Amino acid sequence: MTDLSTRYLGLRLKNPLVPSSTPLSHKIERVLHLEDAGAAAIVLHSLFEEDVRNEERMLDRFLLNPDASGEAAGHLPLRDDYLSKLDAYLETIAVLKARCSMPVVASINGASPSGWVELGREMQNAGADALELNAWYLPGDAEVAGQAIEDDYLALLRKLTSGVTIPVAMKLSPFFSSLPHFVRRVEEAGAAGVSLFNRFFQPDIDLGTLTVVDRAQLSSSADVLLTMRWIAILRGRCSLTLAATGGVHTAADALKMLLAGADVVHMASALLLHGPERLRTVLADMARWLDENEYASVEQLTGAMSQQNVPDPSAFARAAYLHALDSFTPPAGVRY
Numbered sequence: 001m002t003d004l005s006t007r008y009l010g011l012r013l014k015n016p017l018v019p020s021s022t023p024l025s026h027k028i029e030r031v032l033h034l035e036d037a038g039a040a041a042i043v044l045h046s047l048f049e050e051d052v053r054n055e056e057r058m059l060d061r062f063l064l065n066p067d068a069s070g071e072a073a074g075h076l077p078l079r080d081d082y083l084s085k086l087d088a089y090l091e092t093i094a095v096l097k098a099r100c101s102m103p104v105v106a107s108i109n110g111a112s113p114s115g116w117v118e119l120g121r122e123m124q125n126a127g128a129d130a131l132e133l134n135a136w137y138l139p140g141d142a143e144v145a146g147q148a149i150e151d152d153y154l155a156l157l158r159k160l161t162s163g164v165t166i167p168v169a170m171k172l173s174p175f176f177s178s179l180p181h182f183v184r185r186v187e188e189a190g191a192a193g194v195s196l197f198n199r200f201f202q203p204d205i206d207l208g209t210l211t212v213v214d215r216a217q218l219s220s221s222a223d224v225l226l227t228m229r230w231i232a233i234l235r236g237r238c239s240l241t242l243a244a245t246g247g248v249h250t251a252a253d254a255l256k257m258l259l260a261g262a263d264v265v266h267m268a269s270a271l272l273l274h275g276p277e278r279l280r281t282v283l284a285d286m287a288r289w290l291d292e293n294e295y296a297s298v299e300q301l302t303g304a305m306s307q308q309n310v311p312d313p314s315a316f317a318r319a320a321y322l323h324a325l326d327s328f329t330p331p332a333g334v335r336y
Helices: 028-036 049-064 067-073 085-099 116-126 146-163 179-188 221-234 251-260 269-274 277-292 318-326
Strands: 006-008 011-013 017-019 042-048 104-109 130-134 168-172 193-196 203-206 211-214 241-244 264-267
Touching: 006 241, 017 042, 017 277, 028 042, 028 085, 042 085, 085 104, 085 116, 104 116, 116 130, 116 146, 130 146, 146 168, 146 179, 168 179, 179 221, 193 221, 221 241, 221 251, 251 264, 251 277, 264 269, 264 277, 269 277
Parallel strands: 017 264, 042 104, 104 130, 130 168, 168 193, 193 241, 241 264
Antiparallel strands: 006 011, 203 211
16 A cells, blocks of 8 residues: 655654644634545644724723723723634634644744744644744835845744744745745744745625725645646755645645645645535545555655656756747637
8 A cells, every 4th residue: 555654854754744824723623624535734824913903902002001991991891712813723723632643833924023933832832733934924015025024034034942841833925036045944943844825815896886896815826836846846946745725626636736745735625615525525535546656655755756856957947937828729610
């Protein structure tokens, strides 16, 4: 039987499928269902910096420092059983560590260094096996240079890695002018891995109401290609764990990511659309393909088609763009 095990952030996993940060992990029972279906580890839903800060401000204003509104504040007692978002998150980590056997990765979504070292320590103390730092700042200010944003990300990462002893992965966007260079800096800053790529939910315009609306756009298998290309380029150029995220819906999607060089494959949209059983289906199809193609293990497969290992490395470079344009054939019946 093919050995499906792999390594992720220094942790030994039974297979490479890891549900990424989604609302599914808000409920303990859903996480347990994911483990039963084959999940090898879980990345919890993100704890957002804005949520923690806003809650702290609200508590301080209305409960701890009522000021001149003392009479009104008396109607807002601080209940003994009140759980802040941070407390609830830490409790989720502790409960999952007690009830499941797979590693639990806590997720922090923030952009400022202040306070996140302490938060990382609290997550570690609650039992988290690793941390995923999802740092993203929307650079809408024309006066802020890209280098300054990258330096801020790295400063945050350094503070976090220096304050905890568990491994830290950084989840990145594809929007870097030189992604391999930045990944090298991430490794130098102490990260144990990178997750590629963050999926951003973009605002839309409703033509009927002329309002800006937020709509969650789930991925499709077509989204695999961007991540696969960069995983293939990075494989062998750094010693970080490479986690592929974005567009993995089928065993074929997962196998392509592994062949390109991913150590683990994150799944999100497929699980939201089809439920935990999707993991069981993907694992069975992967095992069948590996056996039919005489692979003894996932580790034997990993990186076999990275840029360093394919006969034509230009297939992952600019030359592929030129070839794709020149080889395009119009659909049947379309006249130009």
